[in-house]
Amino acid sequence: MTKEEEHVLEANENFYHALQELSLEAMEAVWLPADWVRCVHPGWEALEGWEAIRESWQQIFTGTQFMRIIVGVQSVRVEHSMAWVCCTEKISSAATDRFDSTQVQTTNIFQRRDGTWYLVLHHSSHRPAPWPETGAEVVQ
Amino acid sequence: MTKEEEHVLEANENFYHALQELSLEAMEAVWLPADWVRCVHPGWEALEGWEAIRESWQQIFTGTQFMRIIVGVQSVRVEHSMAWVCCTEKISSAATDRFDSTQVQTTNIFQRRDGTWYLVLHHSSHRPAPWPETGAEVVQ
Numbered sequence: 001m002t003k004e005e006e007h008v009l010e011a012n013e014n015f016y017h018a019l020q021e022l023s024l025e026a027m028e029a030v031w032l033p034a035d036w037v038r039c040v041h042p043g044w045e046a047l048e049g050w051e052a053i054r055e056s057w058q059q060i061f062t063g064t065q066f067m068r069i070i071v072g073v074q075s076v077r078v079e080h081s082m083a084w085v086c087c088t089e090k091i092s093s094a095a096t097d098r099f100d101s102t103q104v105q106t107t108n109i110f111q112r113r114d115g116t117w118y119l120v121l122h123h124s125s126h127r128p129a130p131w132p133e134t135g136a137e138v139v140q
Numbered sequence: 141m142t143k144e145e146e147h148v149l150e151a152n153e154n155f156y157h158a159l160q161e162l163s164l165e166a167m168e169a170v171w172l173p174a175d176w177v178r179c180v181h182p183g184w185e186a187l188e189g190w191e192a193i194r195e196s197w198q199q200i201f202t203g204t205q206f207m208r209i210i211v212g213v214q215s216v217r218v219e220h221s222m223a224w225v226c227c228t229e230k231i232s233s234a235a236t237d238r239f240d241s242t243q244v245q246t247t248n249i250f251q252r253r254d255g256t257w258y259l260v261l262h263h264s265s266h267r268p269a270p271w272p273e274t275g276a277e278v279v280q
Contacts (some may be wrong), residue, residue, distance in 0.1 A: 084261065
């Protein structure tokens with residue numbers, strides 16, 4: 001693994017750290033705050049621009065009490081100042097009255113600016129069965 | 141739009157042309173035939189390497205009699221020898237005994253080699269409702 005690949009994977013880890021910590025501040029540090037960055041949450045319509053993406057994270061974090069993610073990195077490719085990481089995510093999350101469990105397939109694209117790798121695209125989608133279509137359960 | 145962006149969109153169009161024509165030969169000309177290229181068909185597990193991806197297209201083309209796709213390009217970004225295109229697809233397809241209609245969100249990543257842009261990642265996932273969960277209908 002090259003140094004640059006390591007740096008990209010660090011940026012990728014920072015993203016999942018921000019997600020697990022439900023930290024909007026950490027999430028802001030990960031993304032390039034441009035009007036052309038893009039995000040597809042699992043089962044959502046695509047979002048364009050950091051403002052819309054920031055709002056979506058705020059909405060997700062507000063509605064979540066707890067989130068744990070097991071990330072399986074499948075590949076990392078670096079090409080000049082761009083890179084992309086493919087990974088699987090096993091997500092367990094809890095809100096006030098429910099517990100969710102889901103598995104998704106993700107493509108993350110990063111861009112290097114002034115020596116730092118920033119997330120510019122996140123496309124995440126549900127993996128097929130045998131994973132349950134809805135993992136929602138009411139907490140007794 | 142820059143010349144390079146136009147070339148990337150041409151490569152993107154070639155991909156959808158290959159798909160509509162159900163042409164494995166045209167599909168082979170679009171992809172970089174490397175062992176690290178990746179493909180996520182809607183609702184499928186991720187595939188790695190051109191051999192596995194080629195087989196999947198062969199399987200899809202064999203099982204399909206007709207396919208029409210309306211592509212809505214949302215964005216194209218070029219960074220040195222890499223580029224990515226985000227688009228929506230309205231897919232209508234027919235097999236012997238059924239007709240399917242679905243809408244998906246797609247991320248396509250391209251890489252330039254010797255002046256030609258090749259597809260190196262295709263991640264396609266179903267868009268949320270109001271589009272029907274299953275668009276399958278039996279043809280009378």
